[in-house]
Amino acid sequence: MSLSVDLNHSFPGFTLDVTFEAPSGVTVLFGHSGSGKSTVIKAVAGLLKPNAGKVVVNDRVLLDTHGRISVPVPRRRLGYVFQDGRLFPHLTVRANLTYAHRSDTKGLDRVVDLLGLGNLLERRPGALSGGEAQRVAIGRALLSDPVMLLMDEPLAALDAPRKAEILPFLDRLCSEGGVPILYVTHAVAEVARLASHLVLLENGQVLRSGPAAKLMADPVLVPHMGVRDAGALLTARVVAHHPDGLTELEAPGGRLFLPGVHRAAGDPLRVRILAQDVILSRTRPEGLSALNILEGTISALHRGGGPGVVVQLAVGGEHLLARITRRSAEAMGLAPGQTCFAVLKSVAVAQVDIAEAAPLR
Numbered sequence: 387m388s389l390s391v392d393l394n395h396s397f398p399g400f401t402l403d404v405t406f407e408a409p410s411g412v413t414v415l416f417g418h419s420g421s422g423k424s425t426v427i428k429a430v431a432g433l434l435k436p437n438a439g440k441v442v443v444n445d446r447v448l449l450d451t452h453g454r455i456s457v458p459v460p461r462r463r464l465g466y467v468f469q470d471g472r473l474f475p476h477l478t479v480r481a482n483l484t485y486a487h488r489s490d491t492k493g494l495d496r497v498v499d500l501l502g503l504g505n506l507l508e509r510r511p512g513a514l515s516g517g518e519a520q521r522v523a524i525g526r527a528l529l530s531d532p533v534m535l536l537m538d539e540p541l542a543a544l545d546a547p548r549k550a551e552i553l554p555f556l557d558r559l560c561s562e563g564g565v566p567i568l569y570v571t572h573a574v575a576e577v578a579r580l581a582s583h584l585v586l587l588e589n590g591q592v593l594r595s596g597p598a599a600k601l602m603a604d605p606v607l608v609p610h611m612g613v614r615d616a617g618a619l620l621t622a623r624v625v626a627h628h629p630d631g632l633t634e635l636e637a638p639g640g641r642l643f644l645p646g647v648h649r650a651a652g653d654p655l656r657v658r659i660l661a662q663d664v665i666l667s668r669t670r671p672e673g674l675s676a677l678n679i680l681e682g683t684i685s686a687l688h689r690g691g692g693p694g695v696v697v698q699l700a701v702g703g704e705h706l707l708a709r710i711t712r713r714s715a716e717a718m719g720l721a722p723g724q725t726c727f728a729v730l731k732s733v734a735v736a737q738v739d740i741a742e743a744a745p746l747r
């Protein structure tokens with residue numbers, strides 16, 4: 387699938403002017419509140435008629451204001467998942483799922499299995515948790531046999547435990563579902579977990595558009611992600627589970643030992659490592675409590691306006707980010723091309739930051 391979006395629209399005091407192309411997979415529209423994310427997704431869905439623009443999904447023109455084409459909403463064949471599930475309260479989960487069902491029963495079985503809905507089918511929405519209701523809403527959208535799923539902050543209304551509960555299902559949807567997704571969020575953790583392609587929006591414009599792993603590892607973009615949320619993604623593979631509860635992973639640049647990762651040996655993972663959790667050393671450190679030491683080469687340094695510096699480290703074919711003080715960077719004489727060791731505490735990596743791997747490269 388490919389998605390091509392070119393939109394112009396004005397509200398009083400706000401102008402949207404965005405152009406981006408995205409390949410198959412999960413495209414995340416990320417930006418702060420009011421940056422225009424929902425306006426873009428509504429225009430793609432056909433719920434908002436932009437002043438001018440063109441939207442093409444898989445060579446199918448959904449909108450072309452010059453050519454006076456605007457495919458009506460039902461004929462766009464897009465599945466829409468809102469913040470709140472918007473299920474029919476008087477229907478069971480099964481009836482909600484089959485309401486707009488265009489697939490065969492096999493499709494229903496697959497979606498029920500993919501989203502873990504088997505034991506919920508006879509319940510009504512009032513008897514579901516927020517996370518369960520959202521899974522049903524996603525299932526219903528999938529069963530309408532869409533050419534693309536549009537998800538507008540689908541986790542925003544859920545508390546942290548419900549988010550953690552639904553994320554593994556979204557991982558599976560992204561890696562096995564086969565349906566391309568346009569996903570709106572302002573949560574960096576969701577970008578890190580789900581995105582294959584990232585479109586950064588700011589004040590109604592595209593700041594950057596590109597592969598998620600590349601943009602997440604760009605030191606210049608750290609302020610846009612938020613200094614406490616910024617972090618690069620590494621692909622890793624489970625090597626072994628040790629009796630002391632640690633899981634050993636093979637990662638670019640070395641081994642990682644993380645607290646109990648519940649995946650089988652050999653499984654590929656995608657691990658987000660927050661820039662603020664990485665310590666740098668010019669020599670291989672010894673006698674530390676931190677178990678994880680990855681060897682790399684400094685590929686970029688970026689000074690912000692404040693006392694911080696973001697260092698990008700090439701490890702294997704991937705990148706890590708470390709946010710340290712300018713004082714430390716100067717004292718260590720850090721410069722591109724130098725060998726450097728990244729030190730990471732095992733307990734710094736949260737379970738929510740470990741996902742089934744969608745390939746990064």
Ligand SMILES: Nc1ncnc2c1ncn2[C@@H]1O[C@H](COP(=O)(O)OP(=O)(O)OP(=O)(O)O)[C@@H](O)[C@H]1O
Binds near residue numbers: 397419424426
């Ligand atoms: N129907 C409307 N009429 C007037 N202004 C609107 C309308 N819809 C959106 N806007 C304005 O357009 C801008 C972009 O809104 P939009 O909802 O696309 O942002 P967003 O990035 O999705 O924000 P959030 O994360 O808060 O949902 C905002 O300034 C908003 O107030």
